[in-house]
Amino acid sequence: MPRRIVIGIRGVGHRVIDSVWRLGYASRFFLLTLLKSGTSFRRFGLIIRELYFTGVLSLVIIVVSGLFVGMVLGLQGYETLQRFGAESAVGTMVALSLVRELGPVVAALLFASRAGSAITAEIGLMKATDQLAAMEMMAVDPIARVVAPRFWAGVISMPLLAAMFSIIGVFGGYMVAVVLIGVDEGSFWSQMQDAVDFRYDIVNGIIKTCVFGVAVTAIAVFEGYDAAPTAEGVSGATTRTVVTSALAILGLDFVLTSVMFRGMS
Amino acid sequence: MQRTTMDLWVGVFVMAGIGALLLLALKVGNLGTYSSAAxxxxxxxxxxxxxxxxxxxxxxxxxxxxxxxxxxxxxxxxxxxxxxxxxxxxxxxxxxxxxxxxxxxxxxxxxxxxxxxxxxxxxxxxxxxxxxxxxxxxxxxGRFLFDKASENKKTDDDKSGNGD
Amino acid sequence: MTPEALIETKDLGFSYGDRSILKGIDITMSRGKVIAIMGGSGSGKTTLLRLIGGAIRPSSGYVKFAGKIVHEQKRDELFQMRRKMSMLFQFGALFTDLSVFDNVAFQMREHTDLPESMIRDLVLMKLQAVGLRGAHDLMPAELSGGMARRVALARSIALDPVLIMYDEPFTGLDPISLTVIGNLIRRLTDALGMTSIVVTHDVQESLKIVDYVYFIADGVIAAHGTPDEVRGSVAPFVHQFVHGEEDGPVSFHYPAQAYARDLKLEGSFA
Incomplete structure (x- = not known):
């Protein structure tokens, strides 16, 4: 029996040391990526290529989901607000929920599962098929040539995608509340514009998306680069990207919200 | 994928994104409502x-x-x-x-x-x-209470109503 | 230039944790030769290539490339050194997101400031050398295994290296592609004055093209010689390997405890 306990404690210690080591390794990798980003900006074509894969190819899912989320917000908002006779505030509700929370968070979650997993799988497969080793043997640094452009493309795409998500969502809410249900169009927009402050709501929302963009792509490139060079290794890394990104997004969202939105109407 | 088509799509993407940001600021937020018109x-x-x-x-x-x-x-x-x-x-x-x-x-x-x-x-x-x-x-x-009080006092006696 | 040794290893050893993979390897390779390193699967052949390329550090001894000790170079110096070497990976390791043309042009674009028109000419010349000029705008996914290997070969000679290392270049090829790749290795080595190291277990094909053979077994050099010496060798290991016999010094069975004991039959017979 005491032997079992010792083995158990040893297991816990092993896990802790392992995860601390991995965290340190990941931070070091992140710093290296930043340090070696010069090439990507000198040859911006590298980033443009990755913008196509992370940004343009994520457009459809972002636009469609944004529309539906906005429409649901319109329905639910109307349903709740009309009990208090405040159905004209539905625009405010839709816009504030999207700009402050749902836009950044849902867009980042979708981005992690669409683009983040693709980045991990691509880098992981390049590793598994010796492409990274071949590059290294050609005296080309894979972090500068493969990792950094993907990282920056993700960081650039994320705020743009989230902005599109929010604006399409507002449009979806407008479709449901104004066009379908018949809330007054003027009060829909004017109440929204009264309540949504540019600096307080919109800028803070954009800051959130930038943070999420850095977190998601940093996780995605690290998991890809760190993947075991086998089919199972790559699929496991892809799953880890989505799970870790989701947890990071929600955790960071809480931290950022508690720092940003306190006081003021 | 042809390089030029890719460039085109990325250009469209970035412009749509910036357009969305502008729309957010002007149409949803209050940035546009008080400096737009003369x-x-x-x-x-x-x-x-x-x-x-x-x-x-x-x-x-x-x-x-x-x-x-x-x-x-x-x-x-x-x-x-x-x-x-x-x-x-x-x-x-x-x-x-x-x-x-x-x-x-x-x-x-x-x-x-x-x-x-x-x-x-x-x-x-x-x-x-x-x-x-x-x-x-x-x-x-306050005014409502004051009025009520002075009405009552008027009916009681005709002295000043600065009760409190 | 004097025919000094391009690569020299001295007491080279590498171990992974407690497991010793290579030990006491002494090899000298002179310029302009095709050298084969043969051995069974898992005998440490690829590890030797990685040691020469500086991808891993030896745990004992050293590798000298053109007179310099590889593992003592700083990262920048190592990268400079690697521009003179190139490596052909087992399945080509072509960049799957780039076309054939861009794969071959990759190093030229990364390491030189050549104008695009000159890069185009150079790439087409390299592709012509492997007979695939017509395939320059295909993607790697559209190539057969043999073609991919040839594109990778064109890519590895892009900057005219002095050394090319081939990791299992014959694996998984049909007989025609096999001969094509084998002859290409020989012809390019002679035409460009390079040195080639071919790591392989394909005895028949490689004996046709190489100048010298090293056999590695259990992490040490078991035998070496010219192809003719190897073919006529009576050393049991070389004989078994060259003729592909099932049993010999390399046993069919992985070392294990007594069979009967593993099946727990001991007690019932005793």
Whole structure:
């Protein structure tokens, strides 16, 4: 029996040391990526290529989901607000929920599962098929040539995608509340514009998306680069990207919200 | 994928993203609502502005016609001087009546303009002469109690009603 | 230039944790030769290539490339050194997101400031050398295994290296592609004055093209010689390997405890 306990404690210690080591390794990798980003900006074509894969190819899912989320917000908002006779505030509700929370968070979650997993799988497969080793043997640094452009493309795409998500969502809410249900169009927009402050709501929302963009792509490139060079290794890394990104997004969202939105109407 | 098509798509993507950001700022947020149209300024003195804030709407017959751009305290008259920015499309006569109103029972406060019958219109920099202060809930309740008390006292005896 | 040794290893050893993979390897390779390194699967052949390329550090001894000790170079110096070497990976390791043309042009674009028109000419020349000029705008996914290997070969000679290392270049090829790749290795080595190291277990094909053979077994050099010496060798290991016999010094069975004991039959017979 005491032997079992010792083995158990040893297991816990092993896990802790392992995860601390991995965290340190990941931070070091992140710093290296930043340090070696010069090439990507000198040859911006590298980033443009990755913008196509992370940004343009994520457009459809972002636009469609944004529309539906906005429409649901319109329905639910109307349903709740009309009990208090405040159905004209539905625009405010839709816009504030999207700009402050749902836009950044849902867009980042979708981005992690669409683009983040693709980045991990691509880098992981390049590793598994010796492409990274071949590059290294050609005296080309894979972090500068493969990792950094993907990282920056993700960081650039994320705020743009989230902005599109929010604006399409507002449009979806407008479709449901104004066009379908018949809330007054003027009060829909004017109440929204009264309540949504540019600096307080919109800028803070954009800051959130930038943070999420850095977190998601940093996780995605690290998991890809760190993947075991086998089919199972790559699929496991892809799953880890989505799970870790989701947890990071929600955790960071809480931290950022508690720092940003306190006081003021 | 051809390089040029890829460039085109990325260009479309980035422009759509920036367009979305601009739309957010102008259409959803309040950035566009008070600097977009040409406007003129009016001032008005109020005894008490209650909870009026800068950027509060100015409404004529319930339509937003402008914004509150500045609130100052006048140390000579002990009044609040409120500067209003009114859209050029809307003209108001000289004897317009400005009052601070509340939207709903607990909603935010705004300035309501009620047009008078004067022939000449207010011009840029003019002062609105007729103003009506904000209804402050505590004062209203206080006045109500005071009135009740003085009514009672009047019926009891005809002495002064400064009971409390 | 004097025919000094391009690569020299001295007492080279590498171990992974407690497991020793290579030990006491002494090899000298002179310029302009095709050298084969043969051995069974898992005998440490690829590890030797990685040691020469500086991808891993030896745990004992050293590798000298053109007179310099590889593992003592700084990262920048190592990268400079690697521009003179190139490596052909087992399945080509072509960049799957780039076309054949861009794969071959990759190093030229990364390491030189050549104008695009000159890069185009050079790439087409390299592709012509492997007979695939017509395939320059295909993607790697559209190539057969043999073609991919040839594109990778064109890519590895892009900057005219002095050394090319081939990791199992014959694996998984049909007989025609096999001969094509084998002849290409020989012809390019002679035409460009390079040195080639071919790591393989394909005895028959490689004996046709190489100048010298090293056999590695259990992490040490078991035998070496010219192809003719190897073919006529009576050393049991070489004989078994060259003729592909099932049993010999390399046993069919992985070392294990007694069979009967593993099946727990001991007690019932005793």
């Amino acid at each position: 406007s003129y300024t009016l001032t008005g003195s109020f005894e008490n502005i209650g909870g009026l804030k800068v950027k509060a709407p100015v409404k004529g017959a319930g339509v937003v016609v402008g914004r509150v751009t500045d609130i100052q305290f006048n140390t000579k008259t002990y009044d609040a001087v409120v500067t209003l920015s009114i859209d050029n499309r809307y003209q108001f006569p000289k004897d317009t009546f400005a009052s601070i109103l509340t939207s709903g029972l607990l909603g935010e406060q705004y300035i309501g303009l009620a047009a008078g019958g004067d022939e000449t219109a207010l011009k840029n920099g003019d002062k609105i002469m007729k103003t009506n202060s904000a209804m402050v809930l505590e004062e209203m309740i």
